[in-house]
Amino acid sequence: MSSSAWINELVDIVGQDHVLTAKIDILPYSFDGTATLKQSPLAVVFPANTAEVAACVRLAMQHEIAVVTRGSGTGLSGGSVPTPNSLVICLVRMDAVLTVDPENLTVRAQAGAITQKIDDAAGEHGLFYPPDPGSIKISTIGGNVAENSGGLRGLKYGVTRDYVMELEVVLPDASIVRLGNSCVKDVAGYSLKDLFIGSEGTLGIVTEVLLKLLPKPEARRTMLATYARMEDAAETVSAIIAARIIPCTLEFLDQTTIRCVEDFCRIGLPTDAAALLLMETDGHPAAVADEAERMEAIARKMGASSIRVAKDANEAAVLATARRSAFSALARLRPTTILEDVTVPRNQLATMVSFINEVAARYGLMVGTFGHMGDGNLHPTFLADEKDADEMKRVHLALNEIVTRTIELGGTITGEHGVGLAKREWLAQQVGDASLSLMKLVKHSLDPCNLLNPGKIFH
Amino acid sequence: MPEKLTTIDYSFLQQCMHCGMCLPTCPTYDLTKRERHGPRGRIALMRAVVDGELTVDEEFSKEMSYCLGCLACQTACPAGVDYAQLFEAARAEVAVQQGQNNTASRFWRWLTLEVLFMNPRLLRGVARMLRIYQKSGIENIVRKMRLTKLLPASLRNVEPLAPRIGEYFSNEIIEAHEKPLGKTSFRVAVLTGCVQDLVFANINRDTVDVLLANGCAVDTPPLQGCCGSLHGHNGEPTLAAELARAMIDQFPPKKYDAIISNAGGCGSHLRHYSRLLADDPQYAEVSKIWDSKLRDIHEWLAEIGCRAPLPSNESSMVVTYHESCHLAHGQKIRLAPVSLLRLIPCVSLVELNESAWCCGSAGVYSITQPETSDVLLDRKVRHILATGASILATSNPGCHLQIERGLRAAGSEIEILQPVTLLARAYRREQTSSQTL
Numbered sequence: 001m002s003s004s005a006w007i008n009e010l011v012d013i014v015g016q017d018h019v020l021t022a023k024i025d026i027l028p029y030s031f032d033g034t035a036t037l038k039q040s041p042l043a044v045v046f047p048a049n050t051a052e053v054a055a056c057v058r059l060a061m062q063h064e065i066a067v068v069t070r071g072s073g074t075g076l077s078g079g080s081v082p083t084p085n086s087l088v089i090c091l092v093r094m095d096a097v098l099t100v101d102p103e104n105l106t107v108r109a110q111a112g113a114i115t116q117k118i119d120d121a122a123g124e125h126g127l128f129y130p131p132d133p134g135s136i137k138i139s140t141i142g143g144n145v146a147e148n149s150g151g152l153r154g155l156k157y158g159v160t161r162d163y164v165m166e167l168e169v170v171l172p173d174a175s176i177v178r179l180g181n182s183c184v185k186d187v188a189g190y191s192l193k194d195l196f197i198g199s200e201g202t203l204g205i206v207t208e209v210l211l212k213l214l215p216k217p218e219a220r221r222t223m224l225a226t227y228a229r230m231e232d233a234a235e236t237v238s239a240i241i242a243a244r245i246i247p248c249t250l251e252f253l254d255q256t257t258i259r260c261v262e263d264f265c266r267i268g269l270p271t272d273a274a275a276l277l278l279m280e281t282d283g284h285p286a287a288v289a290d291e292a293e294r295m296e297a298i299a300r301k302m303g304a305s306s307i308r309v310a311k312d313a314n315e316a317a318v319l320a321t322a323r324r325s326a327f328s329a330l331a332r333l334r335p336t337t338i339l340e341d342v343t344v345p346r347n348q349l350a351t352m353v354s355f356i357n358e359v360a361a362r363y364g365l366m367v368g369t370f371g372h373m374g375d376g377n378l379h380p381t382f383l384a385d386e387k388d389a390d391e392m393k394r395v396h397l398a399l400n401e402i403v404t405r406t407i408e409l410g411g412t413i414t415g416e417h418g419v420g421l422a423k424r425e426w427l428a429q430q431v432g433d434a435s436l437s438l439m440k441l442v443k444h445s446l447d448p449c450n451l452l453n454p455g456k457i458f459h
Numbered sequence: 460m461p462e463k464l465t466t467i468d469y470s471f472l473q474q475c476m477h478c479g480m481c482l483p484t485c486p487t488y489d490l491t492k493r494e495r496h497g498p499r500g501r502i503a504l505m506r507a508v509v510d511g512e513l514t515v516d517e518e519f520s521k522e523m524s525y526c527l528g529c530l531a532c533q534t535a536c537p538a539g540v541d542y543a544q545l546f547e548a549a550r551a552e553v554a555v556q557q558g559q560n561n562t563a564s565r566f567w568r569w570l571t572l573e574v575l576f577m578n579p580r581l582l583r584g585v586a587r588m589l590r591i592y593q594k595s596g597i598e599n600i601v602r603k604m605r606l607t608k609l610l611p612a613s614l615r616n617v618e619p620l621a622p623r624i625g626e627y628f629s630n631e632i633i634e635a636h637e638k639p640l641g642k643t644s645f646r647v648a649v650l651t652g653c654v655q656d657l658v659f660a661n662i663n664r665d666t667v668d669v670l671l672a673n674g675c676a677v678d679t680p681p682l683q684g685c686c687g688s689l690h691g692h693n694g695e696p697t698l699a700a701e702l703a704r705a706m707i708d709q710f711p712p713k714k715y716d717a718i719i720s721n722a723g724g725c726g727s728h729l730r731h732y733s734r735l736l737a738d739d740p741q742y743a744e745v746s747k748i749w750d751s752k753l754r755d756i757h758e759w760l761a762e763i764g765c766r767a768p769l770p771s772n773e774s775s776m777v778v779t780y781h782e783s784c785h786l787a788h789g790q791k792i793r794l795a796p797v798s799l800l801r802l803i804p805c806v807s808l809v810e811l812n813e814s815a816w817c818c819g820s821a822g823v824y825s826i827t828q829p830e831t832s833d834v835l836l837d838r839k840v841r842h843i844l845a846t847g848a849s850i851l852a853t854s855n856p857g858c859h860l861q862i863e864r865g866l867r868a869a870g871s872e873i874e875i876l877q878p879v880t881l882l883a884r885a886y887r888r889e890q891t892s893s894q895t896l
Binding site for chain 2: 023030033073325326328386
């Protein structure tokens with residue numbers, strides 16, 4: 001059969017050791033970090049460099065095999081879940097942090113480099129890479145670019161897009177392009193790099209990135225405010241923003257999430273609180289002191305029952321790590337963890353948080369909500385059992401209502417996880433038919449054979 | 460009944476929501492960057508077996524023996540996956556469905572798990588012969604004449620790994636009942652272990668001494684069985700349950716304030732007897748009491764407020780600490796050993812990079828997977844040498860033997876001691892200095 005013929009050609013490109021086809025080898029590539037999605041690929045290939053990536057794409061094109069790009073497989077919308085009869089190109093071998101340039105404040109890395117390692121390398125020069133998604137310890141920078149990942153510091157520092165200066169991309173026709181530039185200012189032609197950031201592997205395969213770095217802030221202060229009412233926490237966030245304060249972090253956890261996180265971390269979180277806010281300000285010491293004082297005053301005014309200030313950098317790091325574990329920690333309660341990513345304008349947070357709870361109660365569902373409240377990005381997480389068809393149907397109905405309400409409030413169906421497979425059905429509702437047609441036109445122009453990650457974002 | 464993969468509660472498998480937080484902590488994923496060799500991949504394979512999508516074939520069996528069982532993933536997992544249970548169940552499934560194929564490995568399994576470690580007298584007898592072989596010079600002659608060539612390959616590879624049998628076994632240096640000089644505040648039992656007893660009986664002596672110095676009356680029966688940890692970790696839950704019952708019979712838990720284990724790997728298994736015996740009407744209740752009384756030595760000393768040894772004129776020593784996987788990840792005991800070391804006046808503690816990363820010993824892993832084991836050992840040795848310490852403290856006989864082999868091969872003289880040994884020596888110095896006063 002011809003299937004073995006193309007596998008042999010694949011082996012010729014990367015070598016026998018870097019092609020997987022046996023069931024036991026490829027089965028663990030049939031999912032990413034998204035609940036309930038599962039599909040085995042035909043094969044998984046591990047190229048060593050950009051030329052090999054291009055050769056794999058050319059081969060796939062010749063044999064009309066769909067290509068799904070994968071890094072560490074921690075995505076949360078099914079972006080790297082294989083499509084049927086696809087070839088997975090996994091970039092984990094291309095994991096070098098190539099050069100930190102302390103004079104120009106940049107770092108160059110291969111797409112498979114782990115985000116944390118990029119930040120560590122920057123740290124050796126007193127610099128840092130601000131976007132810090134929850135999975136920073138294992139996510140790859142290529143995946144971050146493909147999903148335009150956010151993180152805990154998005155409020156002040158923005159998201160992955162704000163740090164990408166230049167990309168090397170393999171296009172669906174196997175050609176290799178460099179987009180962007182190493183200059184701070186660059187308006188030469190269309191900003192095509194921006195087209196590829198957040199394109200979820202549907203337009204090209206990012207193989208190398210040049211990222212902007214920032215000097216590490218001199219000071220930071222981290223506080224934990226506790227609330228007896230969830231809405232008060234949401235009001236605190238709206239009030240802080242309205243007071244023209246831009247802290248680097250304003251993270252929200254509801255009671256269900258607090259209890260799960262405490263169960264994992266054992267760091268003395270207040271498990272009887274209805275909600276808590278993790279607030280952090282960084283920058284010049286004087287500004288930090290001033291902002292921290294004003295934030296504390298606002299939190300008290302809005303009804304915070306207690307405020308704990310982290311005594312040192314270590315305690316601050318422990319709190320941030322605890323927050324990062326929230327999503328996975330919620331999985332302690334039920335077998336299936338369905339994570340949402342709706343984002344609303346920040347003056348609508350209290351409305352949205354109440355609505356989520358009301359919907360969950362109405363459908364008899366367990367929900368834990370946490371999120372980056374400072375940028376309006378909520379992660380309502382339904383805790384269910386995929387083997388209970390009725391419950392899964394109710395989850396879907398609840399999601400439908402939450403999405404509809406989000407759009408009514410001027411929000412977005414996804415703040416940082418991407419559309420992938422998980423949110424595909426709601427994209428048209430948000431962006432409208434004309435925008436969707438334009439997206440499809442772009443996809444068709446670059447990838448006329450629908451080779452790269454077909455069926456993701458839209459059908 | 461103890462679980463196999465096909466009988467385990469399905470929710471254990473569903474607990475994994477494949478977020479990937481475990482991946483950066485898994486030594487085999489780190490080496491290979493292959494999902495199959497990482498925790499969430501292995502769990503996916505286990506689930507596929509239960510779902511009937513995958514058969515328990517040779518490849519599955521290989522994967523389960525490639526896993527170190529270090530449980531670093533369990534520490535990293537926010538979702539609370541009980542990987543230890545899944546892993547043991549998977550190995551039990553392999554033992555039932557697959558293990559019978561390879562005659563050589565079947566023989567070794569039978570000899571170790573079913574014969575030697577089921578019978579403490581026989582084990583000591585074999586150890587005595589090994590001691591004579593090693594001490595009499597026969598070993599040197601055999602090696603010089605390359606007579607090991609005559610051995611079958613499986614034995615030939617293992618021969619140099621055989622630990623030096625100690626001068627004494629525990630019962631020759633520890634009385635069955637010992638009392639502290641001052642007031643008795645607690646009554647405890649000390650489990651002497653198998654490898655610990657044969658190779659490191661002096662560590663058991665040190666353990667007893669430290670307990671005595673902290674007001675504990677200590678029972679140490681001269682002949683003790685294996686705790687069953689080897690059996691549990693290697694897919695023999697029925698034998699493990701048999702040994703657990705024998706342990707409970709020998710150490711009725713109600714008699715003691717604490718039952719003390721001083722080997723990380725054993726402790727990790729010992730404190731979960733109630734799981735093993737949950738369906739045994741005669742032992743279900745008493746095994747729960749057993750679990751509630753079981754303490755790692757460091758944990759117990761920290762709990763009762765270990766007394767700081769008095770300062771002596773001993774010159775200061777730089778010590779670094781390697782965490783045994785089953786103490787750190789299996790039992791979640793991480794701060795206690797460090798705080799005990801800090802109590803010792805002449806100890807200056809330096810941090811070991813990746814202190815809780817597996818050294819490659821992992822039970823019988825250095826025998827079954829020598830290549831990977833050596834890679835991990837090299838990594839560990841590099842970090843230890845970088846600390847500049849003159850003493851490595853660690854608390855598991857497997858780690859001790861493995862790291863000693865690695866350090867000596869690297870030409871290093873760094874001494875390997877257990878935290879309890881350092882403590883016991885500090886207490887002994889108190890006595891000698893008070894005598895000279």
